């Protein structure tokens with residue numbers, strides 16, 4: 001994420017802020033400029049008061065919803081405060097996702113007819129199951145996962161190292177881009193070489209994964225155990241991971257964090273941990289990106305441990321995973 005300045009007083013404001021904390025100016029994020037404006041004179045997203053969406057309305061849209069909110073074709077209505085707060089958490093993650101997709105130049109088209117993208121955000125009700133997932137451009141998010149206690153309980157039960165709403169959004173959008181940018185294209189053979197043949201049966205893969213037959217020897221070639229389930233899941237996990245790294249490196253460059261340590265450690269370890277951040281990920285090869293990322297991830301984990309927190313980055317990138325990330329990098333750099 002880039003850094004934003006208040007348009008009145010130039011104080012640092014966060015992407016999610018509705019108001020400048022220093023001077024009180026109401027703020028409006030404008031995705032076409034990737035800029036924070038004063039809200040005066042802007043047509044604001046109609047969900048601003050309801051879910052704290054700080055974006056301007058999409059120009060030309062009759063419903064006065066922003067680029068991100070207008071992708072949600074189904075969401076809780078009514079006055080249930082729990083449902084509204086869960087929706088706000090999900091949309092908060094989704095705005096960060098949408099801003100990054102636009103920033104990276106990936107197509108973000110609202111669903112019209114059978115094409116494009118739509119989000120269905122809902123909680124289980126009346127005995128109905130809601131499975132977070134993707135089908136033909138429609139991404140369903142189970143809003144129960146916006147509850148921190150519930151999501152953490154699931155993370156522990158499923159033995160996962162990482163589980164966030166932003167991670168869910170980035171994973172599911174990976175399925176969408178596989179379908180739009182890889183399936184049936186010249187990239188398909190390269191995909192199968194790296195991730196496997198996606199024509200294997202998905203239903204039985206799902207059943208054996210949740211039936212406890214998941215691989216225990218997964219870390220050499222997969223970013224997560226979940227990625228071993230099926231080539232589609234491997235791609236979605238890798239795609240999400242790419243977005244994590246790209247966002248974090250954009251942020252470190254924007255705030256001017258560089259890692260020059262550790263000091264007092266024998267070479268060659270010290271020499272391998274120097275990172276200055278990447279403002280423009282597209283200009284670098286994936287190996288260069290990962291070299292930069294290596295230093296930050298080790299440093300951030302060390303700081304987190306000082307605070308008694310788990311590692312910020314509980315992952316290991318092996319050469320096989322780096323090749324998969326390079327496939328995603330090429331796709332993002334040339335999506336056409």
Ligand SMILES: [Zn+2]
Nearest residue numbers: 006009020023
């Ligand atoms: Zn201000």
Ligand SMILES: [Zn+2]
Nearest residue numbers: 045053066069
């Ligand atoms: Zn909005």
Ligand SMILES: [Zn+2]
Nearest residue numbers: 171175233236
């Ligand atoms: Zn998936």
